[in-house]
Amino acid sequence: MRIVQGEGIACGVCGAVPAVIYCDGCEIPLCVRCRDFDLWGYGCGHVDTKVFCPTCLRDVRTNPYGAWHGGG
Numbered sequence: 001m002r003i004v005q006g007e008g009i010a011c012g013v014c015g016a017v018p019a020v021i022y023c024d025g026c027e028i029p030l031c032v033r034c035r036d037f038d039l040w041g042y043g044c045g046h047v048d049t050k051v052f053c054p055t056c057l058r059d060v061r062t063n064p065y066g067a068w069h070g071g072g
Contacts, residue, residue: 001021001022001024001049001050001051002021002022002027003020003021003022004018004019004020004021004022004029009029010029011028011029011030011031011033011034012028012029012030012053013028013030013031013034013053013054014031014033014034016031016033016034017031018031019031020032020035021035021051022051023035023051023052023053023056024050024051024052024056025052025053025055025056025057025059025062025063026053026055026056026062028053030051030053034053034054035051035052035053036051036052036053036054036057036069037049037050037051037052038050038051038052038057038063038065038069040064040065050063057069058070
């Protein structure tokens with residue numbers, strides 16, 4: 001996850017200011033309302049936290065677990 005550095009950056013989904021984090025898929029800035037977190041588990045008890053815009057969250061090419069969120 002990459003945190004937005006700086007002030008006045010707008011969310012790439014809704015336009016709200018401030019954006020706080022970048023999408024791990026398409027890298028657009030996201031505000032607290034438009035960000036969606038997902039957990040990617042692998043190995044023995046290892047989990048990475050990912051953050052996505054609503055589109056990337058459901059896109060199985062970007063998020064392999066996207067089918068769980070209504071993607072195809």
